[in-house]
């Protein structure tokens with residue numbers, strides 16, 4: 001039934017026939033034009049003919065020869081078809097045909113000047129002629145630092161190196177006042193009055209590339225702006241100002257919000273870091289209505305739940321475990337979250353307790369009702385960004401950009417950090433604590449603050465006690481006043497905080513402050529003017545080395561790190577497993593053998609008296625420990 005109504009072959013043949021009819025009848029183009037173009041078209045016709053001939057030749061080669069009678073039959077068949085088609089045409093298309101006839105009659109009545117002469121119309125003699133050139137385009141804003149080059153890391157997996165990289169260097173220091181167009185006045189005034197006039201390089205590169213993108217995306221569509229901006233990974237050296245680098249864009253973006261809702265989560269690994277980040281944010285957002293909240297681990301969860309429900313903070317600084325607790329209690333929704341910031345990201349991603357990362361990701365998907373959590377900008381910061389693909393994968397990154405120093409190794413050390421390797425022969429290793437003390441005595445800054453890293457809680461307590469005994473026994477030929485303390489997880493949190501405060505405060509008279517600590521103190525802690533770091537026990541990885549040494553030489557100040565390397569084994573470990581991952585500024589400090597410093601020349605020498613005294617002190621330590 002359908003076939004009876006619609007026969008495509010019939011339509012086709014009717015269309016072809018109609019075309020033939022048109023060609024056979026009067027010219028369709030205005031006559032004048034046809035008359036003028038007849039001569040020109042002769043050549044075309046010849047070409048057409050040639051083409052037809054050629055086609056016929058081809059056909060000749062392919063169609064089997066038919067006998068003349070067959071040809072006759074075929075012709076009559078075609079004529080019959082045409083006749084039938086003519087009938088169809090006359091009945092079906094009579095309207096069209098009559099309109100066509102009328103057009104031709106009108107054309108015959110037209111005056112010659114009414115006829116369209118397309119050549120005249122296209123006469124461009126008055127128009128200025130130009131070469132064919134590309135249409136001018138707006139200038140492309142180039143990021144000269146953008147590269148996707150992949151670095152050879154001797155087989156180490158560095159998944160993040162495969163993302164688009166934005167490189168920066170230590171020369172990129174700019175005044176904050178240069179960002180008047182992209183930062184609000186209050187923010188500029190807060191940052192310049194409370195921190196510094198000039199932005200550090202990692203801050204400059206974020207302000208130059210990320211903040212304009214955020215401002216633009218926000219002006220286009222507030223809701224979809226995180227998706228447009230994409231995620232941000234930053235691998236920047238210790239003390240380079242990463243906290244400000246992520247806090248400035250957050251305060252800039254959120255300062256125009258009208259209602260307080262949880263819009264930014266800053267996740268940090270330890271309680272000490274919560275307070276540090278909080279202080280920075282409070283200074284930056286002074287004079288705005290932004291509310292920054294912190295999770296105080298000493299508060300009960302219920303108490304905090306009530307507090308956050310009564311007043312929802314815009315920005316919350318929290319540890320991952322507490323965050324999971326709150327999500328399970330439904331303290332807040334992540335529906336309005338715009339920023340998820342991981343500070344000390346590699347440490348966080350290595351902590352899998354409570355499965356915090358997948359809990360947050362799942363919650364984001366549910367609260368934002370999306371398959372992938374792309375409506376939040378993930379900012380991942382560390383001095384030693386994880387090289388573990390699987391861990392970064394858990395964050396479900398959206399078009400990430402990686403910001404890093406122009407370097408060919410995994411981690412970059414601060415430019416002003418001077419490292420010294422002190423090679424202790426195995427035969428002399430029994431006197432390592434004495435050498436440490438002789439080294440401390442040889443260092444003479446005006447306000448000495450020395451952080452000594454050991455491998456365990458027990459080692460921290462033992463070394464701090466032994467150093468005290470040695471000082472009291474006047475084992476050293478010179479007199480110097482010391483304040484020695486041990487930070488370890490056997491102490492209460494309150495005691496550790498009190499000892500850190502004492503260490504950080506400056507004393508009126510010259511006292512050498514020595515803090516013997518475990519790696520509890522190696523991450524993120526920002527103590528002003530730590531003059532020296534001593535790696536008494538060698539760190540187990542290059543990451544750990546970077547963070548320990550990074551407690552000195554912060555914020556472009558100078559600082560020194562000493563590595564006590566016992567025997568060939570530790571020396572090889574340092575060069576093969578630590579130094580091989582580190583890059584330093586070309587015009588920065590290189591590691592030095594300690595002998596090159598005159599003051600340090602004799603630190604591995606043991607006088608007879610010192611040896612006797614040292615042995616007595618060891619006995620005393622033994623008694624001390626057994627009596628406890």
Ligand SMILES: Nc1ncnc2c1ncn2[C@@H]1O[C@H](COP(=O)(O)OP(=O)(O)OP(=O)(O)O)[C@@H](O)[C@H]1O
Nearest residue numbers: 196198199200238239240241242243383524526555
């Ligand atoms: N532009 C600046 N000018 C001067 N000082 C600054 C500037 N930016 C940050 N600082 C200061 O530098 C110090 C180190 O900053 P911050 O703690 O953010 O470093 P970081 O890169 O996070 O280091 P880490 O990796 O060790 O955590 C802080 O005392 C901070 O106040």
